[in-house]
Amino acid sequence: MDNHELQSWVERVSLEAFGLPFRHRAVFNRRLSSTGGRYFMKSHHIEISAKQLAAYGAEETEKIIKHELCHYHLHLLGRGYRHRDPEFKEWLARSGGSRYCKPLPDKARKTLPYRYKLVCGSCRMEYLRKRKADPARYVCGRCRGRLSLHALDTAQRP
């Protein structure tokens, strides 16, 4: 999903959930991870965390959009737009917006595929490696023979 699609999404949610048009800009923030979204009081723009969408999907992200739209509309209407304001809480409950942003899970530890193998010149034993390794620094675990490094034709998942 790109910024253009996000813009139409926010505009649609705004009309459906609030009956009010969203006249400013909504953009993805690729780095934002501490919170699901942000509303900017000066520019009236809304930022949505791309990581949030990736981690929790469209349904949760739409709740974040509603949350930001509560700030947006109440602020433009000159009403209580802060989290602690009763009107904000009321609008949030009515629209089904998220109460707060779910913290994102820890950066998923990437399991790298194996791309190389060290091959023993004596016994032909193979050792899979995820990263390039200097064969001179290792010996074969089975026969203590010398190893050579080879790239795998296709990366293998561990």
Ligand SMILES: [Zn+2]
């Ligand atoms: Zn908020």
Ligand SMILES: [Zn+2]
């Ligand atoms: Zn060996």
